[in-house]
């Protein structure tokens with residue numbers, strides 16, 4: 001028997017310590033929370049993806065009375081981004097969320113497992129790491145890749 005461990009590296013910043021470009025992407029994600037349709041959870045999430053063509057594509061969670069029919073902000077953004085710019089590669093994604101009182105969360109909100117898997121597909125397509133910025137009012141986490149959020153991931157290795 002052999003025991004192994006998997007570590008992920010991330011950087012922790014305050015919002016004002018982020019680069020101007022990262023702050024801009026976070027701002028887009030924060031704005032996107034206003035376009036969330038979340039009458040059931042009242043948890044408004046926004047995501048913004050910076051593409052290699054310079055475009056920023058945003059998404060917000062969209063809920064449905066039949067709960068599984070809705071989707072998260074991250075998948076809303078990544079599916080639209082690839083549908084809109086199929087040739088462009090993802091560079092960075094920023095994610096922000098407001099709690100049920102409407103305030104931005106003080107700690108970062110991380111993508112659910114399904115979103116991590118979906119984002120990983122676009123990271124694989126990009127052929128390069130897609131940075132992930134998780135926004136919180138008090139702290140922001142910056143991860144070097146989607147894969148770092150999904151150790152032992154299932155991927156197409158063709």
Ligand SMILES: [Zn+2]
Nearest residue numbers: 072111112115
């Ligand atoms: Zn999700």
